Amino acid sequence: MPPPVPHPALPPTPSQTVGPYYGTALPFPGGGDLVPPAHPGALTLHGHVYDGEGAPVPDALLEFWQAAPDGSLAGAPGSLRRDGESFTGFARVPTCRDGHYALHTLLPGGAPYLALCVLARGLDHHLFTRVYVTDPPGDPLLAALPPERRATLRARAEPGQRNTYRFDVKLQGEGETVFLDWQDNRQDNRQDRDHT
Numbered sequence: 001m002p003p004p005v006p007h008p009a010l011p012p013t014p015s016q017t018v019g020p021y022y023g024t025a026l027p028f029p030g031g032g033d034l035v036p037p038a039h040p041g042a043l044t045l046h047g048h049v050y051d052g053e054g055a056p057v058p059d060a061l062l063e064f065w066q067a068a069p070d071g072s073l074a075g076a077p078g079s080l081r082r083d084g085e086s087f088t089g090f091a092r093v094p095t096c097r098d099g100h101y102a103l104h105t106l107l108p109g110g111a112p113y114l115a116l117c118v119l120a121r122g123l124d125h126h127l128f129t130r131v132y133v134t135d136p137p138g139d140p141l142l143a144a145l146p147p148e149r150r151a152t153l154r155a156r157a158e159p160g161q162r163n164t165y166r167f168d169v170k171l172q173g174e175g176e177t178v179f180l181d182w183q184d185n186r187q188d189n190r191q192d193r194d195h196t
Helices: 140-144 147-153 186-194
Strands: 043-050 061-065 090-094 100-105 113-119 127-132 164-166
Touching: 061 100, 090 100, 127 147, 140 147
Parallel strands: 043 164
Antiparallel strands: 043 100, 061 090, 061 113, 113 127
């Protein structure tokens, strides 16, 4: 029997794209209610997710994290189980057929924005961005962007609707939302600890 022939090194395979399955498995009841809609300080944040052609994305999933109005980041234990009273600091909302989403929250304190993670079909990795409901002076991210790019991170007050803001996510093309690079150094930190 001849000796085995060595195989050339195979290149790494690309990341799997996010499938449409998560839109049916990951949402949970009350996922868009960081506070109950009837809360006296509640505001509604809503909008659409659009692809590079400007078509709505009907099966995206959006996750929001934010500070409480007092600036605390603790959130509520068991954020996936809403009690109808507590501010949780976390929301997970799917888009519907026309790409629309909505959530009810409070204005964040401390950090002047809501952190947003977008998952959608065709993406190799989820995307991170921010939603600014107010216009904070001296914010380093906003200050680093040209005005037309800065506008993609700002929610707009809806005329004639009390405490209602619109924030559309554009995945590509003209008016594309500014997305942030996220580098997870936890693995590097674990490796560093293992070598000490």
